[in-house]
Amino acid sequence: MFHAVLTSETDWAGWRAATRSLVLGGVEPNAVRWTVGGTPHLLPEATGSFGVSRTLVSLASVAVQAREPERFGLLYSLVWRAHAGETLPDDDPDLRLARRWALAVRTDAHRMRTHLRFMPVGPHLLGWYAPAHYVLEANAQLLAQRFPARPWSVVTPDSSAHWDGTALRIGAGVPRIEDDETLAAWWDAHGDAILCDSTPGVTVPPAEELDEAPRPPDRPAIGPIVLPVASASALAAARTDAASCERCDLCDAATQTVFGEGPADAAVLFVGEQPGDQEDTIGRPFVGPAGQLLDRALEESGIDRRGIYITNAVKHFKFTLRGKRRIHVSPSPEEIAACGVWLDSERAIVRPKLLVLMGGSAARAVLGRPVAVTRERGQAIRLPDGQMAFVTVHPSYLLRVPEGEAQVREYRAFVRDLTAVRELVGMV
Ligand code: SF4
Structure with a gap:
C-alpha cells in the first residue's frame, strides 16, 4: 500500500x-x-x-x-x-x-463571490465567509485580479487569504465568527500573527491575462465579483458579467440583460419584477409606462429617483408573442431563483438600508417564499443580513386597475407607501 x-x-x-x-x-x-x-x-x-x-x-x-x-x-x-x-x-x-x-x-465559488462582504479595518478590508467547499484560494486569486488596489483579507474556518496590493498569501483559518464586531475584535487580536505565519499563494497574473489563465483551481467559473464597499466599479463589473448570463432560458428571446441602475451607495434599493417591452429594447429598468408611473409617485412622495438604486428580480424580459406584440409573462420561481445571484450582487455592493419590494416576484426573490402582497404590504421586515425590506405593489398593477375611482385610490395608496419608505429610511 x-x-x-x-x-x-x-x-x-x-x-x-x-x-x-x-x-x-x-x-x-x-x-x-x-x-x-x-x-x-x-x-x-x-x-x-x-x-x-x-x-x-x-x-x-x-x-x-x-x-x-x-x-x-x-x-x-x-x-x-x-x-x-x-x-x-x-x-x-x-x-x-x-x-x-x-x-x-x-x-459554491459563485455564491462566495456574490455573498462575500467586507468591512474596513483601518486601511484594510476584512471579510469573513464559511464556504461549503475549499474554494477560498481560487476565489482569492480572482478577487486580487479584479480589485488589486486595496489590501484585503478573507478569512474562513478552513484558511485565510491576504492581498497586500502585490502578492497573495494564504494563512490559517479562524473560528466561526457571528458578527462584524466579533470579527474586528478577533482581527485586532490575531491579525498580525496570521499575516506573519501566512505563506505565498499562487502568483496572480495581470487581469488582462485572466481569460487565458489556467483552469481551476487557478481559475474557477467566472461570475459576479462583489467589492465589499459601495463601489461603482464593482457594479460595473457585475453588470458586465450579467450581460452574458445564460443561467436560464430567458436570455434566448430577450434583447439584452437589463441590469439595475443608480448610485452604488444608495440608501434605498427598489426591486421590481422584470424588464418590460420598452426596458428590453432600451436596456434600462423602469423606463416604460410602469416606470413613468413610478417616477410620478416617487416625486409626489418626495423621493428623488436619482438617489435610489432601481433594479428587477429577473434581468431578462419574459414574454409571449401575440401577433407582433410581446406580452409580458411572469417569471417562474425557478427563473427568479436563477437570477437571484445578480440581485444578490447588487444588494451586496450597494448595501442599502432598505429594500422596497414592488410586487410578488420581487418579494419572493428577496424573502425566498411566496408573498401575498396585499397581506404583507406596508410592513418593515428585518432580513437575516440586517437590511430592512418593505413590500408594496408593482406600479404595473396600478396600470391594470380600471380607470376611475379605484385607480385613483390605488395610486394614492402607493404614494402613501412610498412616503412611508422615505420616512422609514430616516429611521433605519
Ligand atoms: S433572467 Fe437572469 S438568470 Fe436568466 S439568463 Fe437572464 S440574467 Fe441570467
Whole structure:
C-alpha cells in the first residue's frame, strides 16, 4: 500500500505530482491511501510521461476543491483508467460523481463571490465567509485580479487569504465568527500573527491575462465579483458579467440583460419584477409606462429617483408573442431563483438600508417564499443580513386597475407607501 500525503485540502500541485508518480509507477488505485497532513511517504520514482485529456484534468482541478474526503482517490482512479486507454462513458458512476462535485464547487465559488462582504479595518478590508467547499484560494486569486488596489483579507474556518496590493498569501483559518464586531475584535487580536505565519499563494497574473489563465483551481467559473464597499466599479463589473448570463432560458428571446441602475451607495434599493417591452429594447429598468408611473409617485412622495438604486428580480424580459406584440409573462420561481445571484450582487455592493419590494416576484426573490402582497404590504421586515425590506405593489398593477375611482385610490395608496419608505429610511 502506498501512502500519498498532501500538504493541504487544496494541494492541487501535490495531488498532480503524486498522481504522476503513482501512475508511472504502475500503482493501482486500490493500492493508494490519500491523506492530508503528516509525514510525506516515498512514492514510486516517476520516469517517462503519459497524457490524459485536458477535459479530465480540468474536471479534476475543480472537483479536487470539493469537501469530499474520498475525492483524491476517486480522481486518481479516473486518471488511472484514462491513462490505461479506457474511454469513460458519460454515465460512468465515478465520472458522474466527479462532475457533481465540480458543479457544487463552481456553485459554491459563485455564491462566495456574490455573498462575500467586507468591512474596513483601518486601511484594510476584512471579510469573513464559511464556504461549503475549499474554494477560498481560487476565489482569492480572482478577487486580487479584479480589485488589486486595496489590501484585503478573507478569512474562513478552513484558511485565510491576504492581498497586500502585490502578492497573495494564504494563512490559517479562524473560528466561526457571528458578527462584524466579533470579527474586528478577533482581527485586532490575531491579525498580525496570521499575516506573519501566512505563506505565498499562487502568483496572480495581470487581469488582462485572466481569460487565458489556467483552469481551476487557478481559475474557477467566472461570475459576479462583489467589492465589499459601495463601489461603482464593482457594479460595473457585475453588470458586465450579467450581460452574458445564460443561467436560464430567458436570455434566448430577450434583447439584452437589463441590469439595475443608480448610485452604488444608495440608501434605498427598489426591486421590481422584470424588464418590460420598452426596458428590453432600451436596456434600462423602469423606463416604460410602469416606470413613468413610478417616477410620478416617487416625486409626489418626495423621493428623488436619482438617489435610489432601481433594479428587477429577473434581468431578462419574459414574454409571449401575440401577433407582433410581446406580452409580458411572469417569471417562474425557478427563473427568479436563477437570477437571484445578480440581485444578490447588487444588494451586496450597494448595501442599502432598505429594500422596497414592488410586487410578488420581487418579494419572493428577496424573502425566498411566496408573498401575498396585499397581506404583507406596508410592513418593515428585518432580513437575516440586517437590511430592512418593505413590500408594496408593482406600479404595473396600478396600470391594470380600471380607470376611475379605484385607480385613483390605488395610486394614492402607493404614494402613501412610498412616503412611508422615505420616512422609514430616516429611521433605519
Ligand atoms: S433572467 Fe437572469 S438568470 Fe436568466 S439568463 Fe437572464 S440574467 Fe441570467
